[in-house]
Amino acid sequence: MDLLIRNATLPDGRSGVDIAMADGRIQAVGSALAVSAAQEIDAGGNLVTPPLVDAHFHMDATLSYGLPRVNSSGTLLEGIALWGELKPVLTQEALVARAMQYCDWAVARGLLAIRSHVDICDDRLLAVEALLHVKRQVAPYLDLQLVAFPQDGLLRSPSAFANLKRAIAMGVDVVGGIPHFERTMADGAESVRLLCEFAAEKGLRVDMHCDESDDPMSRHIETLAFHAQRLGLQGRVTGSHLTSMHSMDNYYVSKLLPLIREAGVAAIANPLINITLQGRHDSYPKRRGMTRVPEMLAAGIDVAFGHDCVMDPWYSLGSGDMLEVAHMGLHVAQMTGQEAMHACFLAVTETPARILGLSGYGLTPGCNADLVVLDARSTVEAIRLRAGRRYVIRRGKVISQSPAIQATLALPGRPATVDFRLHPG
Numbered sequence: 001m002d003l004l005i006r007n008a009t010l011p012d013g014r015s016g017v018d019i020a021m022a023d024g025r026i027q028a029v030g031s032a033l034a035v036s037a038a039q040e041i042d043a044g045g046n047l048v049t050p051p052l053v054d055a056h057f058h059m060d061a062t063l064s065y066g067l068p069r070v071n072s073s074g075t076l077l078e079g080i081a082l083w084g085e086l087k088p089v090l091t092q093e094a095l096v097a098r099a100m101q102y103c104d105w106a107v108a109r110g111l112l113a114i115r116s117h118v119d120i121c122d123d124r125l126l127a128v129e130a131l132l133h134v135k136r137q138v139a140p141y142l143d144l145q146l147v148a149f150p151q152d153g154l155l156r157s158p159s160a161f162a163n164l165k166r167a168i169a170m171g172v173d174v175v176g177g178i179p180h181f182e183r184t185m186a187d188g189a190e191s192v193r194l195l196c197e198f199a200a201e202k203g204l205r206v207d208m209h210c211d212e213s214d215d216p217m218s219r220h221i222e223t224l225a226f227h228a229q230r231l232g233l234q235g236r237v238t239g240s241h242l243t244s245m246h247s248m249d250n251y252y253v254s255k256l257l258p259l260i261r262e263a264g265v266a267a268i269a270n271p272l273i274n275i276t277l278q279g280r281h282d283s284y285p286k287r288r289g290m291t292r293v294p295e296m297l298a299a300g301i302d303v304a305f306g307h308d309c310v311m312d313p314w315y316s317l318g319s320g321d322m323l324e325v326a327h328m329g330l331h332v333a334q335m336t337g338q339e340a341m342h343a344c345f346l347a348v349t350e351t352p353a354r355i356l357g358l359s360g361y362g363l364t365p366g367c368n369a370d371l372v373v374l375d376a377r378s379t380v381e382a383i384r385l386r387a388g389r390r391y392v393i394r395r396g397k398v399i400s401q402s403p404a405i406q407a408t409l410a411l412p413g414r415p416a417t418v419d420f421r422l423h424p425g
């Protein structure tokens with residue numbers, strides 16, 4: 001074997017597990033495996049998980065904070081206007097450099113798969129070319145999936161549909177959209193129809209920014225579910241944000257959720273961004289603006305948490321840590337029950353892996369040998385601590401490593417190191 005991890009705890013709670021890897025794949029999972037390996041890691045009972053996955057990101061905008069100026073109001077609409085000011089002065093070199101820096105951060109955080117939207121409304125498609133280049137560069141250590149995103153509106157921006165088709169022809173993976181940003185509700189619905197039909201024709205997945213609004217009448221998710229079902233796109237369509245659902249009438253939602261489930265449409269909430277950008281027109285009480293995560297999970301709908309933004313026109317914070325995203329999602333959705341907290345961990349690991357359609361993701365023999373050893377004993381503790389990523393492993397090789405937190409205390413009679421785990425033993 002190339003690499004052997006001893007004494008791991010798995011996300012499902014099994015403990016004392018060894019994982020043996022060779023030829024880039026997991027070969028065996030079990031207790032006290034009688035194998036030897038070139039390298040052995042003692043997990044010491046800590047959690048070993050498949051990599052973190054971000055189902056919703058904007059890598060063309062990331063790390064551009066302050067260019068050409070900062071978002072002074074901190075609102076979604078000023079963010080979109082600011083991005084419009086930045087687009088004409090973007091250079092491919094700078095865009096690639098920022099994206100590559102972000103990928104370094106991601107790997108160090110155990111984040112090894114990202115679905116990033118890329119704005120296709122710039123006729124030069126400069127960001128598309130740049131991110132396709134980045135995708136090839138980072139492929140050995142990170143899966144980057146790209147979504148053709150018409151930020152200025154598919155119908156509202158004259159060349160958007162033609163550009164979207166060009167981007168797909170160049171190698172972009174997924175069809176995006178933004179129906180709530182079209183000029184009318186009717187145009188929004190028409191954009192959903194056009195995009196779903198295009199995706200069905202090309203055999204592609206769909207992931208739309210959908211109803212990112214506090215307007216309870218923004219119901220494009222209903223149209224998205226309708227066309228997904230009509231065109232047989234079950235399991236391949238995702239609605240991102242869906243924040244209007246927070247404000248919708250409860251009776252309407254009770255009809256809507258089974259329709260989403262029946263259409264096999266997945267949902268992505270972006271807790272850091274939703275909690276800061278939604279509810280901005282409210283006085284008090286202020287709405288939280290995140291979509292109905294526990295209700296959708298209870299209805300059998302796949303729900304992932306996305307990071308959405310890191311240091312860009314919309315959000316001035318973030319560092320690529322999906323455990324921070326899960327932490328915020330847990331709080332905003334009040335998912336504090338034991339099973340609910342565990343579900344928040346799944347929302348940044350196996351659920352988004354399913355939404356992206358990643359192959360070889362998981363912890364069974366034959367899966368890719370892609371793993372993260374965390375400084376925590378359980379999924380809940382991992383979220384509580386935003387636990388250190390001791391080892392990040394890709395195809396059976398350690399690609400990032402960080403030491404345990406060691407703080408020397410001067411207090412007499414106390415241990416010389418601090419252990420943030422409960423009952424460390």
Ligand SMILES: [Zn+2]
Nearest residue numbers: 056058209308
């Ligand atoms: Zn987004």
